[in-house]
Amino acid sequence: MRKFLITAPALLLVAGCAINRQASRSRTIGPLEQFDGRVKEYVELHRRLQSKVPELKEKTEPAKILAHEQALGRLIKASRPDARQGDLFKPAVQPYFERVLKSEFTGAGGKSAKATVKDGNPRYDEQSAHPGLKVAVNATYPKSAPLSTVPPTLLFKLPKLPQELEYRFVGRNLVLLDTEANLIVDYLPEVVPQ
Amino acid sequence: MKLRHVTVMIHRVAVMLLATAFLAGAVEIRLPCKPGSFKFAVFGDTGTGGREQYEIAQQAASCQRIFPFELAIMLGDNMYGGEAPRDFQKKFEAPYKTLMERGVKFYAALGNHDDAEQRMYKLFNMNGERYYTFRPKADIRFFALDSNYMDQDQFKWVEKALTESHSKWKIVFFHHPLYSSGRRHGPNLELRKVLEPLFVPYGVSFVFAGHEHFYERMKPQSGIYHVIMGSSGKLRRGGINKSNLTARGFDEDRAFVLCEIDGDTLYLQAISRTGETIDYAALPCRKTPHAAAAAAAAQLDVTRARAAGSSR
Numbered sequence: 419m420r421k422f423l424i425t426a427p428a429l430l431l432v433a434g435c436a437i438n439r440q441a442s443r444s445r446t447i448g449p450l451e452q453f454d455g456r457v458k459e460y461v462e463l464h465r466r467l468q469s470k471v472p473e474l475k476e477k478t479e480p481a482k483i484l485a486h487e488q489a490l491g492r493l494i495k496a497s498r499p500d501a502r503q504g505d506l507f508k509p510a511v512q513p514y515f516e517r518v519l520k521s522e523f524t525g526a527g528g529k530s531a532k533a534t535v536k537d538g539n540p541r542y543d544e545q546s547a548h549p550g551l552k553v554a555v556n557a558t559y560p561k562s563a564p565l566s567t568v569p570p571t572l573l574f575k576l577p578k579l580p581q582e583l584e585y586r587f588v589g590r591n592l593v594l595l596d597t598e599a600n601l602i603v604d605y606l607p608e609v610v611p612q
Numbered sequence: 613m614k615l616r617h618v619t620v621m622i623h624r625v626a627v628m629l630l631a632t633a634f635l636a637g638a639v640e641i642r643l644p645c646k647p648g649s650f651k652f653a654v655f656g657d658t659g660t661g662g663r664e665q666y667e668i669a670q671q672a673a674s675c676q677r678i679f680p681f682e683l684a685i686m687l688g689d690n691m692y693g694g695e696a697p698r699d700f701q702k703k704f705e706a707p708y709k710t711l712m713e714r715g716v717k718f719y720a721a722l723g724n725h726d727d728a729e730q731r732m733y734k735l736f737n738m739n740g741e742r743y744y745t746f747r748p749k750a751d752i753r754f755f756a757l758d759s760n761y762m763d764q765d766q767f768k769w770v771e772k773a774l775t776e777s778h779s780k781w782k783i784v785f786f787h788h789p790l791y792s793s794g795r796r797h798g799p800n801l802e803l804r805k806v807l808e809p810l811f812v813p814y815g816v817s818f819v820f821a822g823h824e825h826f827y828e829r830m831k832p833q834s835g836i837y838h839v840i841m842g843s844s845g846k847l848r849r850g851g852i853n854k855s856n857l858t859a860r861g862f863d864e865d866r867a868f869v870l871c872e873i874d875g876d877t878l879y880l881q882a883i884s885r886t887g888e889t890i891d892y893a894a895l896p897c898r899k900t901p902h903a904a905a906a907a908a909a910a911q912l913d914v915t916r917a918r919a920a921g922s923s924r
Contacts, residue, residue, distance in 0.1 A: 476740035538724030
């Protein structure tokens with residue numbers, strides 16, 4: 419009986435701690451898992467639709483590359499006509515991205531990272547600036563617009579993406595770009611610190 | 613009669629020499645041009661479709677008659693301002709038609725003006741990959757990287773590919789320079805932070821980059837030679853702010869580079885649009901513990917292969 423009186427509270431304490439730890443962990447990584455899940459859903463859709471357009475060989479003609487890209491883009495757009503900003507970058511995950519970007523662009527090395535992101539950024543690029551480039555979900559990324567460089571130091575911190583998607587910057591927006599369909603899938607507005 | 617015959621012969625030889633000089637665009641090839649050596653050309657930031665790009669391509673084709681390079685690497689920004697099929701024609705296929713007809717193979721890296729889908733374009737020989745490696749000759753391996761987007765997957769791939777390579781010559785090419793004296797862009801420090809720790813221990817000898825629209829050869833950095841060749845189409849006149857880094861710079865006209873690897877030396881000649889030699893250097897292969905180990909392993913492979921062959 420005495421043994422029970424000693425061990426029961428201890429067990430309760432351990433169980434309580436475990437539940438608490440688990441709850442706090444889900445608070446921390448929950449939104450990220452949610453983001454990963456949304457990305458996965460999108461890529462599944464991409465792959466499903468990809469199988470409906472003629473297969474692109476590894477060594478092919480420019481006309482076929484363009485036709486494939488446009489056909490895939492049309493199918494994806496048609497499959498998510500109501501897609502809007504925040505579908506993948508849900509509000510819950512936004513503070514995480516903001517925190518990572520802030521840490522990259524401020525402090526030691528921040529100035530250089532900001533310069534890197536401006537390099538090739540279609541809003542600022544000196545050679546072929548597209549100041550009016552509209553950032554919108556389901557918008558086609560213009561072929562004539564350059565692509566911003568994304569510092570590897572930042573890419574190593576952000577959630578990993580499947581090969582169909584890339585993070586890019588347009589102005590101060592972080593864009594999720596489908597590279598095969600050349601479509602903006604989602605974006606986080608004005609997240610690069612001024 | 614005999615005199616007449618000799619005169620005709622002299623005339624013919626003179627015509628041939630003149631024609632050769634014309635085709636060579638009066639370029640004096642200083643490279644050793646040894647039989648059996650490995651020869652290649654380097655072009656960067658080409659894709660304007662403008663007159664100067666065509667003139668550079670023509671100059672390269674003239675040189676190729678005397679200096680028969682087998683392949684050319686492209687350092688990104690292969691297409692500026694549009695990538696419709698007609699752009700591929702105007703900005704790549706037409707200018708380099710002569711070279712490709714002579715069997716020169718082009719290997720491209722992606723620049724910040726290039727759609728990633730260029731990897732599927734057959735004449736860029738990227739085999740559907742943003743980053744890839746190829747070994748045109750025993751002991752020489754090229755690594756083409758996508759410096760726009762160095763994510764974890766690519767980084768791991770680079771490390772693995774460099775570690776596994778037994779080649780004596782490891783030549784890496786991509787778009788954004790790790791070192792540069794450019795007024796406009798300068799070096800990409802974030803990229804340098806992650807790539808240099810791989811390049812130094814794993815025996816990379818040469819890094820070719822573009823992005824800056826001029827030619828610059830750096831003094832060796834941590835033993836590695838860095839060359840910027842970003843003016844084969846575009847040009848930023850006066851773009852170099854010469855620094856302690858610069859071994860040789862040229863920002864007055866468009867240019868391209870010819871290279872020859874013979875034994876432990878890479879010979880490099882940079883040539884301007886007008887055929888002027890703007891740089892010439894003979895640079896040694898790096899000797900690192902990894903390179904030495906790799907060379908020993910390669911030798912062992914050869915010995916094993918020979919032994920297997922003789923035992924059959």
